[in-house]
Amino acid sequence: NAGVMQNPRHLVRRRGQEARLRCSPMKGHSHVYWYRQLPEEGLKFMVYLQKENIIDESGMPKERFSAEFPKEGPSILRIQQVVRGDSAAYFCASSPFGTSDRRAFFGQGTRLTVV
C-alpha cells in the first residue's frame, strides 16, 4: 500500500507565477489535509477536505490560495501570483476518518522556492 504521494518534491517559481502542488492520498482515504511549514517554524494547518468538499479552510490565506479534492484524481493546492513569502514546505496528509481508524499519514512534502 503506497503512502501519501506528493509531487513535485521541489518546485521553483518566479514571483507572479502559479504553483500547483499535488497530493495523492493513500488508497481508501477520503480525507486530505494541507499544512505549510515556513523555514525554522512549526506546521500550520491550512485546509481540510473530503472528496468534492472543503470541510475547514480556516488556515487558508484569504487571497491567492485555493484547494480542491475532486471525485477523481489527486488533491491540488494552488497558489496564484506567488511571492517570496510563499517559499515553504507544503505537506499533505490523508486519513480514513469516518471509520474506526483515526490515523493521518503525511507525505514527504513539496518544497516551494519563489525566486
Place this chain on the structure above:
Amino acid sequence: DAKTTQPPSMDCAEGRAANLPCNHSTISGNEYVYWYRQIHSQGPQYIIHGLKNNETNEMASLIITEDRKSSTLILPHATLRDTAVYYCIAGYSTLTFGKGTMLLVSP
C-alpha cells in the same frame, strides 16, 4: 482543538526510556490525544493516539491521566534515530500542531 503545552526540549541517553509530557487541560470529551514526530525536515510521522485508555504499539506507549488533562508518550528504549520534534495534539478531526518538544537522544 484543545491547546497543548509541551516542554521545548528534552534530552535522553540512548537505550533509556524517553518520557515526553503533554498538558491538554481544556480537552473536550470527544477529542483524541495524538502524537506525531518530525525528523529533520521530513513529513510528520504518526506515532500513537488514544481517547481515554492507555495505548501501546510497536513504537511507543501512551499514558493518559484519568481526568484526561495530561498525557505522557513513552519511548521505551530510545535510539539515536528517535531524535526528532515530538508533537502532542488534542483534537477530533483537524490536527493543529504546536511547537512540540525537541528530543535529543545522545550516545
